[in-house]
Amino acid sequence: MAQSLDRLRESASQTAGPYVHIGLTPNFCGISGVYATDLGSTMVSDKTKGERIGLKIRVLDGTGTPLKDALIEIWQADADGLYNSPTEMRGAADPNFFGWGRCPTDMETGVCAFETIKPGRVPFRDGRLMAPHVTLWIVARGINVGLHTRLYFSDEQKANGEDPILARIEHRVRVPTLIAERQGDIYVFDVHLQGEKETVFFDS
Amino acid sequence: MPSESGSNRKPETGTFFQRERTWHPPALTPGYKSSVLRSPQKALLSFDNTLSEIAGPAFGHAMLGELDNDLIHNFARPGESAIGERIIVHGRVLDERGIGVPGVLIEFWQANAGGRYRHKKDGYLAPLDPNFGGCGRTITGEDGGYAFRTVKPGPYPWPNGPNDWRPAHIHFSVFGHGFAQRLITQMYFQGDPLIWKCPIVRGIADKAAIEALTAILDTQATIPMDALAYKFDIVLRGRRSSLFENRPEGN
Ligand SMILES: [Fe+2]
Numbered sequence: 001m002a003q004s005l006d007r008l009r010e011s012a013s014q015t016a017g018p019y020v021h022i023g024l025t026p027n028f029c030g031i032s033g034v035y036a037t038d039l040g041s042t043m044v045s046d047k048t049k050g051e052r053i054g055l056k057i058r059v060l061d062g063t064g065t066p067l068k069d070a071l072i073e074i075w076q077a078d079a080d081g082l083y084n085s086p087t088e089m090r091g092a093a094d095p096n097f098f099g100w101g102r103c104p105t106d107m108e109t110g111v112c113a114f115e116t117i118k119p120g121r122v123p124f125r126d127g128r129l130m131a132p133h134v135t136l137w138i139v140a141r142g143i144n145v146g147l148h149t150r151l152y153f154s155d156e157q158k159a160n161g162e163d164p165i166l167a168r169i170e171h172r173v174r175v176p177t178l179i180a181e182r183q184g185d186i187y188v189f190d191v192h193l194q195g196e197k198e199t200v201f202f203d204s
Numbered sequence: 205m206p207s208e209s210g211s212n213r214k215p216e217t218g219t220f221f222q223r224e225r226t227w228h229p230p231a232l233t234p235g236y237k238s239s240v241l242r243s244p245q246k247a248l249l250s251f252d253n254t255l256s257e258i259a260g261p262a263f264g265h266a267m268l269g270e271l272d273n274d275l276i277h278n279f280a281r282p283g284e285s286a287i288g289e290r291i292i293v294h295g296r297v298l299d300e301r302g303i304g305v306p307g308v309l310i311e312f313w314q315a316n317a318g319g320r321y322r323h324k325k326d327g328y329l330a331p332l333d334p335n336f337g338g339c340g341r342t343i344t345g346e347d348g349g350y351a352f353r354t355v356k357p358g359p360y361p362w363p364n365g366p367n368d369w370r371p372a373h374i375h376f377s378v379f380g381h382g383f384a385q386r387l388i389t390q391m392y393f394q395g396d397p398l399i400w401k402c403p404i405v406r407g408i409a410d411k412a413a414i415e416a417l418t419a420i421l422d423t424q425a426t427i428p429m430d431a432l433a434y435k436f437d438i439v440l441r442g443r444r445s446s447l448f449e450n451r452p453e454g455n
Contacts, residue, residue, distance in 0.1 A: 008300050008439045012413040013228045014390040015236075015404060016375065019323045023313025023375055026339045029323055034278050034337050035269070039311075062241035069325070075261065075383045085259035086215040087381060100261035122255050135256050139388055142238030144229040144407055146388055150256075168251060193242050203223065203248035204257050204384060 013146065016139035020071050025104050040073065040102030043116045047096040050079030050117030054186040055151065057112045059105065059138055062194035066110025070140035073102045074114060074151075076133070081120030118153070124164045131159035131166065138191060148202045151189050152179045174200050218444040219253040220384045221300055229407030236403045237364050257384035263309040265343050272341050275314075275354035279337030286336035288317025288355025290431040293391070293419065296348040297378060300442030304348025310438075311341040311377040312352065319358030319372075328360055353431065359398055371398035371405065380440040391436045392418045 021029035025038040044052065055074070059067045077083050082093035093099065103112040121129040131152055138147040152160050160166055160179065169175050177199045180187035191199045231243035271278035276286045293312075297305045315321045315338065318330030322338050336355065344350045359372050373390045380386065392399050392414075399405055399418065408414050416439070425433035 006302065007442065008298060008302055009227055009413070009416070010223065010300060010441050011387060011389050011439045012408050012410075012417060013387060014375075014408075014417070015238075016377070016388045017390075018325055019313065019321045020375070020388075022321060022323055022337075023311050023339050023377060026313075026337065031279070031322055031337045031339060034339055035272070035341075039267075067242070073386070075256070075259075077256075083255065083259035084261065085381075086262050087217050087259040088255075089215075089217055098261060124254055125252065130254065130256070133256070135383060137383070137386055140242065142236070142240075142242035144231055144233060144236075144239060144243070146386060147244065148257075148384075165249075165251060165254070168249060174246075194245055198244060198246050200246075200249050201244050203225070203250040204253055 013144060015141060015144055016071065016146075018069050018141040020069075020139060020141075021104055024071055024102060028104050038102070040100060043098065043101040043114065045096055048117055049094050049097070050120075052185065053116060053118050055112075055114040055116060055134070055180065055189065056186055057114070057136070057151070057189045057191065058110050059140070059191045060193065064195070067105055067140050068107050068110050070105045070110075070112075070138060070143075071102065072105070072112045073100065073137045074116070075100050075135040075137070076116065077119040077122050079117055079120050081122045081129075083122070121159065126164075128162070128164055129159070131156050131163035133163075136191070147191075147193075148204065149191065149199055150178055150202070151187070153187060154179050154182045169200055174198075215381065216443050217258060219258060220382060220441040220443055223441060227408075227410060227413050229409075233403070233407035236407055239407070253382070253384050258382045260379060260381055260383040260385065262307060262381070263343060263379070268341065268343060273350075273352035275336065275338065275340045275352065278340060280335035284335045286316065286355050287333050288336075288358075290353070291356050292351060292353055292425060292427065292431050292433040293374065293436055294349070294351035294422070294425060294433060295419075295436040295438065297344045297350065297438045297440060298348055299380070299385075299440050303442075304344070304346075305380060305440055306344055306346045306348055308344045308348075308381070308440075309341065309379045310344065310350055311339070312354075312374050313339045314354065314357040314374045315360055317355045317358050319360030330358065330360070356393070359396075364403055368403060369398055369401070371396045371402050376438065378438055378440065382443070385440040387438075387440060389417060389438070393434065394418055394420050
């Protein structure tokens with residue numbers, strides 16, 4: 001025997017289930033009057049610094065069918081690469097950009113549309129710059145533990161080529177699963193839960 | 205949105221303990237049929253947290269409305285209240301080091317006392333309660349403590365096996381201080397025999413992990429002649445000490 005580490009264990013995850021909207025976006029599913037607006041539904045104001053972009057994200061199951069009952073959260077740095085977080089020690093982020101957003105997939109099309117700004121580059125642990133990216137967290141019925149991944153940008157080829165996380169992907173053929181395609185001011189991104197094009201999900 | 209952290213403590217900036225994947229349910233739990241086509245099959249990409257995972261949004265208490273943590277009244281018509289067993293759910297949000305986590309947003313949602321959700325996809329024959337919406341939220345205090353008032357949700361049948369029933373449960377969404385701590389889970393009620401039959405619960409291999417999601421009746425926290433109480437603590441990933449960090453790797 002030895003001493004105890006006296007640590008607790010993380011509460012086990014359980015699926016968000018089919019009715020996640022009630023808790024996280026009640027106005028979206030017709031429960032009005034409890035909260036004035038759904039949290040995370042607006043990310044930018046006219047005072048926010050940075051290039052306006054749209055993200056159009058879908059989540060596809062193993063048959064290629066878009067999920068209509070998923071919920072996506074995004075978390076990103078501001079235009080200068082600073083996080084609006086008490087943990088951010090490098091400086092003050094844009095006070096007009098919270099950096100976090102939440103969107104349910106459309107019940108007909110399965111599309112999540114975010115209006116945000118292009119994030120700046122954030123340093124990796126060793127000081128090298130990561131490419132601009134948006135952290136994604138996806139929950140839905142049938143997903144037992146929220147899925148964590150990133151969205152990178154197709155017009156940032158050079159930065160993507162230097163990115164230390166993308167560089168860790170052993171099978172290079174899977175790197176494009178993390179890169180959103182620019183179409184005008186919109187970036188289009190399909191998350192594949194399974195199959196040949198399965199998105200690289202993270203354990204971090 | 206105000207980004208006060210709700211705490212006077214100096215923020216910690218260390219990385220998080222790795223997630224114990226065998227303690228959580230795996231992605232694929234065939235007894236829960238919806239997981240079959242929605243579970244990633246390839247290995248996850250593992251890496252130590254970067255700033256993107258270490259940092260996270262902070263929600264200020266100012267965003268909360270007066271009835272946000274009172275599901276008995278937050279959807280009810282004036283002077284009326286939701287039907288069902290009145291309960292208080294309270295506890296603390298801790299991290300794996302046992303330290304209370306202040307200033308974290310908790311959101312919860314549930315079926316009504318009959319087991320029916322206020323959602324157009326729920327067609328269970330139990331009736332809606334016109335005075336019950338089913339959602340609430342709060343932010344933890346300085347010691348990580350939280351509480352809310354609601355009615356005990358009913359169990360309900362669901363399309364999975366031919367005769368599967370969910371145990372009574374409340375869904376919880378929890379933010380930590382870092383986005384890597386983000387967690388959604390469910391709270392069950394002590395003594396409910398449906399817990400051990402549920403395919404979603406049984407995705408968790410370790411009995412102790414299931415027990416840790418089961419709230420305990422807390423008769424000391426009841427409000428006499430008003431509401432029973434259940435205690436439910438939530439544990440988020442712990443942070444490593446940053447004493448030896450902030451140096452380039454290899455130095
Ligand atoms: Fe549920």
